[in-house]
Amino acid sequence: MPIVVNVDVMLARRKMRLNTLAELVGITAQNLSVLKTGRAKAIRFSTLERLCEVLECEPGDLLAYEKGAAEEGGTAEANTEILASPE
Numbered sequence: 261m262p263i264v265v266n267v268d269v270m271l272a273r274r275k276m277r278l279n280t281l282a283e284l285v286g287i288t289a290q291n292l293s294v295l296k297t298g299r300a301k302a303i304r305f306s307t308l309e310r311l312c313e314v315l316e317c318e319p320g321d322l323l324a325y326e327k328g329a330a331e332e333g334g335t336a337e338a339n340t341e342i343l344a345s346p347e
Contacts, residue, residue, distance in 0.1 A: 264324045267296040270315045284314045 271281060278296065282289040287307060294300050308319055315322070 262326050262328065264326050265295055265298050265300070266322055266324060267292070267311070270317055270321060271296075274315055276315075281311075281314060285310045 267281075271278060278292055279289050282292040285292070285307065295303060308322070311317075311322060312319060
């Protein structure tokens with residue numbers, strides 16, 4: 261997929277751990293890992309907004325378009341959890 265997720269870059273810049281970010285954003289570390297590794301097929305705007313708030317950045321700092329970037333496979337089950345509404 262030509263959309264590249266740069267959460268790992270922002271984590272390094274902020275000297276923050278994945279588990280800490282997941283807790284502050286309100287998603288599981290596993291789902292954040294799916295997003296970080298580029299296996300997510302979608303993300304809710306509310307999750308993107310929360311990531312930007314916590315990391316003090318813009319959506320463009322987290323997402324980039326790279327023409328010709330290879331698509332990595334992921335399980336549909338793992339990708340769906342990021343979109344799941346909290347109950």
